[in-house]
Amino acid sequence: MRPLAATIDRAAxxxxxxxARARAGSARVLAVVKANAYGHGLERAAAAFAAADGLxxxxxxxxxxxxxxxxxxxxxxxxxxxxADEVTVAARAGLSVVVHGEEQLRMLDAAPPDxxxxxxxxxxxxMNRLGFALEKAAGALARLRAHGAVRxxxxxxxxAAADESRGVAWQLDPxxxxxxxxxxxxxxxxSAALLRYPQTRADWVRPGIMLYGxxxxxxxxxxxxxxxxxxxxxxxxxxxxxxxxxxxxxYGSAFIAPQAMRIGVxxxxxxxxxxxxAPTGTPVLVNGGRTRTLGRVAMDLICCDLTSLPAATVGxxxxxxxxxxxxxxxxAAAGTVSYELLCALAPRVPVLLR
Ligand SMILES: *Cc1c(COP(=O)(O)O)cnc(C)c1O
Numbered sequence: 001m002r003p004l005a006a007t008i009d010r011a012a013x014x015x016x017x018x019x020a021r022a023r024a025g026s027a028r029v030l031a032v033v034k035a036n037a038y039g040h041g042l043e044r045a046a047a048a049f050a051a052a053d054g055l056x057x058x059x060x061x062x063x064x065x066x067x068x069x070x071x072x073x074x075x076x077x078x079x080x081x082x083x084a085d086e087v088t089v090a091a092r093a094g095l096s097v098v099v100h101g102e103e104q105l106r107m108l109d110a111a112p113p114d115x116x117x118x119x120x121x122x123x124x125x126x127m128n129r130l131g132f133a134l135e136k137a138a139g140a141l142a143r144l145r146a147h148g149a150v151r152x153x154x155x156x157x158x159x160a161a162a163d164e165s166r167g168v169a170w171q172l173d174p175x176x177x178x179x180x181x182x183x184x185x186x187x188x189x190x191s192a193a194l195l196r197y198p199q200t201r202a203d204w205v206r207p208g209i210m211l212y213g214x215x216x217x218x219x220x221x222x223x224x225x226x227x228x229x230x231x232x233x234x235x236x237x238x239x240x241x242x243x244x245x246x247x248x249x250x251y252g253s254a255f256i257a258p259q260a261m262r263i264g265v266x267x268x269x270x271x272x273x274x275x276x277x278a279p280t281g282t283p284v285l286v287n288g289g290r291t292r293t294l295g296r297v298a299m300d301l302i303c304c305d306l307t308s309l310p311a312a313t314v315g316x317x318x319x320x321x322x323x324x325x326x327x328x329x330x331x332a333a334a335g336t337v338s339y340e341l342l343c344a345l346a347p348r349v350p351v352l353l354r
């Protein structure tokens with residue numbers, strides 16, 4: 001069998017939830033499990049996050065699956081409903097829905113008489129993607145307060161730069177100015193805000209990436225934050241080549257050997273979710289030792305430098321990311337973020353549990 005597999009460490013997921021809970025203080029924790037729990041598997045992540053107060057996600061079908069499998073906690077649809085036809089099914093499943101725009105208010109107006117939903121009114125405080133502008137928020141809130149289909153109401157916003165130097169005050173202050181008089185529960189913080197700005201905790205926090213053991217920050221590692229990687233993508237060398245000065249490696253001859261070298265060929269490629277844009281020099285572990293990729297990532301294979309690893313032969317274990325090599329580091333080398341790597345784990349990769 002092809003030696004590539006992803007291992008999901010359920011104890012690490014539970015550990016990271018504990019870190020989030022400790023940071024949350026008295027706020028309740030909505031564990032974000034969108035995109036198949038950032039590639040970790042929805043059902044197994046939900047089980048590992050049993051100590052969370054609720055789960056938040058984008059996909060209605062996934063939320064319904066969680067309910068059908070007996071999940072009884074709060075389930076929040078972060079983008080709300082996409083059509084009036086979804087009101088009844090969401091109400092029947094007891095889902096909480098974000099209302100971020102006029103169209104969604106009108107969907108509620110079309111709700112059957114017996115439908116009741118828990119609604120989070122989303123305010124646009126500067127991300128400028130979803131949400132009511134603050135000038136329109138009072139009007140939307142008045143409509144929701146009077147609405148027969150609304151069982152409970154909360155307020156929500158989302159930070160654009162909690163992981164960067166711009167921070168949160170420019171969004172938090174106007175949000176608080178509006179929310180202050182409303183006596184409604186509020187939810188604001190993603191992982192970055194929860195970790196760096198305790199003043200954003202409010203009533204419910206919404207951590208995602210940190211639960212999977214990655215850092216939302218470019219300048220602070222997951223280890224420094226006390227997080228443990230939950231997904232390890234591992235494979236083996238399936239070939240070793242001795243090449244001469246001037247020989248090239250892989251498609252496009254993108255790497256040319258400056259001297260005689262030994263290179264390893266890893267059973268993993270972009271069809272497995274490894275980023276094709278990872279350049280020569282992207283870190284990888286072979287036999288537990290750190291080395292670098294060479295040349296272009298192909299659909300099924302990646303080459304690496306064995307110059308510093310003379311003991312590595314065919315069959316040597318390889319870690320693409322996870323235990324011992326953070327997905328954050330691999331992502332940074334490939335010009336992206338760990339979120340994208342984790343979510344991109346391909347269906348053809350077998351998943352093992354630990
Ligand atoms: C994805 C998402 C989160 C979680 O963000 P992280 O950066 O992964 O912690 C929180 N809130 C909303 C609205 C989201 O879409």
